[in-house]
Amino acid sequence: MTSNTTADTQGSPQTALERGRAIVAQLNPGLEEVLSQRYDEQFPDFAETLVEFAYGRLYAREGLDLKTRQIATVAALTALGGQTGPQLRVNLEHALAAGANRRELLEVILQMSVYGGMPAAINGMNVAMQLFEEQDALAS
Amino acid sequence: MTSNTTADTQGSPQTALERGRAIVAQLNPGLEEVLSQRYDEQFPDFAETLVEFAYGRLYAREGLDLKTRQIATVAALTALGGQTGPQLRVNLEHALAAGANRRELLEVILQMSVYGGMPAAINGMNVAMQLFEEQDALAS
Amino acid sequence: MTSNTTADTQGSPQTALERGRAIVAQLNPGLEEVLSQRYDEQFPDFAETLVEFAYGRLYAREGLDLKTRQIATVAALTALGGQTGPQLRVNLEHALAAGANRRELLEVILQMSVYGGMPAAINGMNVAMQLFEEQDALAS
Amino acid sequence: MTSNTTADTQGSPQTALERGRAIVAQLNPGLEEVLSQRYDEQFPDFAETLVEFAYGRLYAREGLDLKTRQIATVAALTALGGQTGPQLRVNLEHALAAGANRRELLEVILQMSVYGGMPAAINGMNVAMQLFEEQDALAS
Amino acid sequence: MTSNTTADTQGSPQTALERGRAIVAQLNPGLEEVLSQRYDEQFPDFAETLVEFAYGRLYAREGLDLKTRQIATVAALTALGGQTGPQLRVNLEHALAAGANRRELLEVILQMSVYGGMPAAINGMNVAMQLFEEQDALAS
Amino acid sequence: MTSNTTADTQGSPQTALERGRAIVAQLNPGLEEVLSQRYDEQFPDFAETLVEFAYGRLYAREGLDLKTRQIATVAALTALGGQTGPQLRVNLEHALAAGANRRELLEVILQMSVYGGMPAAINGMNVAMQLFEEQDALAS
Numbered sequence: 001m002t003s004n005t006t007a008d009t010q011g012s013p014q015t016a017l018e019r020g021r022a023i024v025a026q027l028n029p030g031l032e033e034v035l036s037q038r039y040d041e042q043f044p045d046f047a048e049t050l051v052e053f054a055y056g057r058l059y060a061r062e063g064l065d066l067k068t069r070q071i072a073t074v075a076a077l078t079a080l081g082g083q084t085g086p087q088l089r090v091n092l093e094h095a096l097a098a099g100a101n102r103r104e105l106l107e108v109i110l111q112m113s114v115y116g117g118m119p120a121a122i123n124g125m126n127v128a129m130q131l132f133e134e135q136d137a138l139a140s
Numbered sequence: 141m142t143s144n145t146t147a148d149t150q151g152s153p154q155t156a157l158e159r160g161r162a163i164v165a166q167l168n169p170g171l172e173e174v175l176s177q178r179y180d181e182q183f184p185d186f187a188e189t190l191v192e193f194a195y196g197r198l199y200a201r202e203g204l205d206l207k208t209r210q211i212a213t214v215a216a217l218t219a220l221g222g223q224t225g226p227q228l229r230v231n232l233e234h235a236l237a238a239g240a241n242r243r244e245l246l247e248v249i250l251q252m253s254v255y256g257g258m259p260a261a262i263n264g265m266n267v268a269m270q271l272f273e274e275q276d277a278l279a280s
Numbered sequence: 281m282t283s284n285t286t287a288d289t290q291g292s293p294q295t296a297l298e299r300g301r302a303i304v305a306q307l308n309p310g311l312e313e314v315l316s317q318r319y320d321e322q323f324p325d326f327a328e329t330l331v332e333f334a335y336g337r338l339y340a341r342e343g344l345d346l347k348t349r350q351i352a353t354v355a356a357l358t359a360l361g362g363q364t365g366p367q368l369r370v371n372l373e374h375a376l377a378a379g380a381n382r383r384e385l386l387e388v389i390l391q392m393s394v395y396g397g398m399p400a401a402i403n404g405m406n407v408a409m410q411l412f413e414e415q416d417a418l419a420s
Numbered sequence: 421m422t423s424n425t426t427a428d429t430q431g432s433p434q435t436a437l438e439r440g441r442a443i444v445a446q447l448n449p450g451l452e453e454v455l456s457q458r459y460d461e462q463f464p465d466f467a468e469t470l471v472e473f474a475y476g477r478l479y480a481r482e483g484l485d486l487k488t489r490q491i492a493t494v495a496a497l498t499a500l501g502g503q504t505g506p507q508l509r510v511n512l513e514h515a516l517a518a519g520a521n522r523r524e525l526l527e528v529i530l531q532m533s534v535y536g537g538m539p540a541a542i543n544g545m546n547v548a549m550q551l552f553e554e555q556d557a558l559a560s
Numbered sequence: 561m562t563s564n565t566t567a568d569t570q571g572s573p574q575t576a577l578e579r580g581r582a583i584v585a586q587l588n589p590g591l592e593e594v595l596s597q598r599y600d601e602q603f604p605d606f607a608e609t610l611v612e613f614a615y616g617r618l619y620a621r622e623g624l625d626l627k628t629r630q631i632a633t634v635a636a637l638t639a640l641g642g643q644t645g646p647q648l649r650v651n652l653e654h655a656l657a658a659g660a661n662r663r664e665l666l667e668v669i670l671q672m673s674v675y676g677g678m679p680a681a682i683n684g685m686n687v688a689m690q691l692f693e694e695q696d697a698l699a700s
Numbered sequence: 701m702t703s704n705t706t707a708d709t710q711g712s713p714q715t716a717l718e719r720g721r722a723i724v725a726q727l728n729p730g731l732e733e734v735l736s737q738r739y740d741e742q743f744p745d746f747a748e749t750l751v752e753f754a755y756g757r758l759y760a761r762e763g764l765d766l767k768t769r770q771i772a773t774v775a776a777l778t779a780l781g782g783q784t785g786p787q788l789r790v791n792l793e794h795a796l797a798a799g800a801n802r803r804e805l806l807e808v809i810l811q812m813s814v815y816g817g818m819p820a821a822i823n824g825m826n827v828a829m830q831l832f833e834e835q836d837a838l839a840s
Contacts, residue, residue, distance in 0.1 A: 016192070042409055043390055045197070052156070053193040054398060054814045057185070064807035071768055072775035072808045076815040077399065079537075079776035081644070084361070084815075087399040107764035108772045110603055114754045115776040115784075117499075117537040118614060119637065119647040129602055182829055183810055194394045194818060204387035208351055211344075212388045215352035216359035216395040217819065219677075221504070224395075224781070227819040247344035248352045250463055254334045255356040255364075257639075257677045258474060259497065259507040269462055296472070322689055323670055325477070332436070333473040334678060337465070357679065359817075364641070367679040397779075397817045474674045484667035488631055492668045495632035496639035496675040501784070504675075527624035528632045530743055534614045535636040535644075538754060539777065539787040549742055576752070605757070612716070613753040617745070 017048065020056025023066070027055075027094040070095035071108055078109045078124035079116030088127050102132060157188065160196025163206070167195075167234040210235035211248055218249045218264035219256030228267050242272060297328065300336025303346070307335075307374040350375035351388055358389045358404035359396030368407050382412060437468065440476025443486070447475075447514040490515035491528055498529045498544035499536030508547050522552060577608065580616025583626070587615075587654040630655035631668055638669045638684035639676030648687050662692060717748065720756025723766070727755075727794040770795035771808055778809045778824035779816030788827050802832060 014022070024031050035047035059069055074095055077088040095105055109128055113121035154162070164171050175187035199209055214235055217228040235245055249268055253261035294302070304311050315327035339349055354375055357368040375385055389408055393401035434442070444451050455467035479489055494515055497508040515525055529548055533541035574582070584591050595607035619629055634655055637648040655665055669688055673681035714722070724731050735747035759769055774795055777788040795805055809828055813821035 016189075039405065039409075042386055042412075043405060045201075046390060046405075049156075049193070049197040050398065053189070053197065057189040057193065058811045058814060061185075061807055061810075063803040064811075068768060068771055068804070069808070069811060072772055072811060073815065075772035075775045076779035076812055080397075080399070080779055080815065081361070081641070084399040084403075087402065087815075103763040104768070106602055107761055108769070110606060110761075111758045111764075111769060111772060112776055113537075114758060115537045115539060115773065115780065115787075117533075117535045117540075117640075118610065119535060119640070119644040120537075122647065123644075125599060125603060125606075129599075132602075179825065179829075182806055182832075183825060186810060186825075190818065198391045198394060201387055201390075203383040204391075208348060208384070209388070209391060211348055212352055212355035212391060213395065215355045216392055219356035219360055220395065220817075220819070221501070221781070224819040224823075227395075227822065243343040244348070246462055247341055248349070250341075250466060251338045251344075251349060251352060252356055253677075254338060255353065255360065255367075255677045255679060257500075257673075257675045257680075258470065259500070259504040259675060260677075262507065263504075265459065265463060265466075269459075272462075296469075319685065319689075322666055322692075323685060325481075326670060326685075329436075329473070329477045330678065333469070333477065337469040337473065341465075360677070360679070361641075364679040364683075367682065393817075395817045395819060397813075397815045397820075399815060400817075478671045478674060481667055481670075483663040484671075488628060488664070489668070489671060491628055492632055492635035492671060493675065495635045496672055499636035499640055500675065501781070507675075523623040524628070526742055527621055528629070530621075530746060531618045531624075531629060531632060532636055534618060535633065535640065535647075537780075538750065539780070539784040542787065543784075545739065545743060545746075549739075552742075576749075605761075609716075609753070609757045613749070613757065617749045617753065621745075 015052075016056035016060070017052040018056070019060040020051040020054070023055040023059050024051055026066070027070075027097045028090075067095070067099040070098040071100055071104060074105055074124075075108050075112060078112040079120055081116060081120045081123065085123065085127050088124060089131050092128055092131055102128075155192075156196035156200070157192040158196070159200040160191040160194070163195040163199050164191055166206070167210075167237045168230075207235070207239040210238040211240055211244060214245055214264075215248050215252060218252040219260055221256060221260045221263065225263065225267050228264060229271050232268055232271055242268075295332075296336035296340070297332040298336070299340040300331040300334070303335040303339050304331055306346070307350075307377045308370075347375070347379040350378040351380055351384060354385055354404075355388050355392060358392040359400055361396060361400045361403065365403065365407050368404060369411055372408055372411055382408075435472075436476035436480070437472040438476070439480040440471040440474070443475040443479050444471055446486070447490075447517045448510075487515070487519040490518045491520055491524060494525055494544075495528050495532060498532040499540055501536060501540045501543065505543065505547050508544060509551055512548055512551055522548075575612075576616035576620070577612040578616070579620040580611040580614070583615040583619050584611055586626070587630075587657045588650075627655070627659040630658045631660055631664060634665055634684075635668050635672060638672040639680055641676060641680045641683065645683065645687050648684060649691050652688055652691055662688075715752075716756035716760070717752040718756070719760040720751040720754070723755040723759050724751055726766070727770075727797045728790075767795070767799040770798045771800055771804060774805055774824075775808050775812060778812040779820055781816060781820045781823065785823065785827050788824060789831050792828055792831055802828075 021032065032047050032051050035050065039046045059066065064072075070091060073091045074088065077084045077091055092105055096102070106125070106128055109124040110121060112124060161172065172187050172191050175190065179186045199206065204212075210231060213231045214228065217224045217231055232245055236242070246265070246268055249264040250261055252264060301312065312327050312331050315330065319326045339346065344352075350371060353371045354368065357364045357371055372385055376382070386405070386408055389404040390401055392404060441452065452467050452471050455470065459466045479486065484492075490511060493511045494508065497504045497511055512525055516522070526545070526548055529544040530541060532544060581592065592607050592611050595610065599606045619626065624632075630651060633651045634648065637644045637651055652665055656662070666685070666688060669684040670681055672684060721732065732747050732751050735750065739746045759766065764772075770791060773791045774788065777784045777791055792805055796802070806825070806828055809824040810821055812824060
């Protein structure tokens, strides 16, 4: 049990919140502002808590590259089932921003049929297909 | 999006980690040390992250008393099913420390049969009964 | 194993169905009729079964006040994830009817991020925010 | 919304509790007593509630034979995952009592790999294999 | 560990894929083509994989009749919760094609309230009621 | 909808079962035999089905490297909760065989606290720590 600035993150003498904001700037600039505007009146500090905990305390850790972390998140959200559709969509965007390509993301979603069952995989497949179609429509 | 010390916690000008440690001192003194000794070699900062996030960022919030927060946690862990048995046990102890009595905890577990199904409720009932038996054996 | 009118509910010498109807009258008058009209043709007795089991056999029990019971239900439905959105909405209304305030309900939903994960909490947050907005729009 | 003795169960003018006890007598005589002895001190009325609700209000309904109902229960408990192992075991015994054979039960468990994922199916397979081995050891 | 054509399926000396296609032809002719057109560009071989695995390797097995298999699937999809709504709908249609009647399907869905909780059962009830209403509207 | 040997796997003109066996030989030689001996009497063809479906139809696909696939599996099994402990353990071994190191696996498990909740992550952490301790004890 040590200070907020530990051996695990040496060379990055920031608070967890600062480390989280640095990751979010890379994956989805403006995310904290969007979350703040949506949630802060009802849930004070929620946006900050999410950035500090999820990105500052977990994604910012050493030992696993950001792209693989995002692929793992896509895997988990798919396996957990269709209830996490909106979060799966956002994390597919984050995974692309972290360097994953579409093929990799489609593959990991399909693979989840072994672990979360076919319905969970199909729900994830539908989320990815809709996102990519919308991205293509915007780009054309 | 504001600083780490927000309106929600005014009058407690601490960091989230400090606020979390204050709650843990009330519910389960020594918990962070136990977690550190068990997990920190493999998972650096995990104990600190848990205290900061769960207790400093959530349980420390205003708007809901600690006892009701712990009863809600017992409800959730029961509904989520038997996989969370060890966490249910610890949180039953925390709920007692927060002022809940055994009857209240048994009632909330039983009620979960409506939401998580009968098997989840029965698994929770078994966890509570074993804990209370062990507590009584120690006390006699 | 005793009769339908047990020591647990002495002083309330009613059947479980009668006890359930008394609770429902307090939380959501007309609920059984609404459920009957919607479901009874396809699912004979379903409305009665729900009132008898959930409210007569569980919520009507002694040992935990109705407000805390409803907060526990909100906790469980949030932790179980977005699939339970419609039921979460109804139970938020029931919780308000049982004396909980909005702040308490928002807090317990947010707290579930520790147990059901961030996506489950965010889905619950969205359900609550939409309900409260609609209530405010109706009241203005 | 009618009386406790409805068209759905005409010819069986019993209360839900009586109907439940008749089913339990067929599937697992003594179950209510076992549950009462184990749970009633801590959870008054729980055994009665389970018999009334699960067996009297659901299994006792017309429209689906008891054997198929038990096979459906085995399917659900398998798909829900290993947390329901103890309940799966009891319901495998009930399914055999309702006329299902081992092959049918093994098949339905295996089939759940499509819906609950391979790990859930394998956990169910292990529960069934252990039960059948113990039954054979007792019978030899 | 034997060849693809085993004792379990003797008299049907087909590959798993061929066996799966024979079942699908019975339950839902054209399903593989529909899945291929929807998914094969993004997920090559997915339709074939689903037919081979789910229908050729599991539903095609001996030891349990197709109607009961489909009822078991309806049970599992209901218990797993609302996230599987689209798959529940398709499998209700398959169950009718396999010889189940509506009453049987409504009953098994309702029964799941014991195992997956009331919210999961209610979500399943709504899916079935909507399907049957649409079927009746088409038939009138 | 094409033959069993598709464009997706060109250059590997094998059946799905043969492709699956090639992957298993790399990750865990002897796995199919172990599964056959344990399950084939009760569940004919199960071992073959698992190898064909999970490894031949999914892990053998192009588009995502085997190491990342195994990390994704570890993520999913952790997020799905403690019920999948035995499968998590086997897949941690497979992930090491596919080139992942311990640090990467510990990190992905910890990260799942955001998606599957803290209890699921802690259960996964315990599985990994026990496996690594046993591996070290065997190696010393």
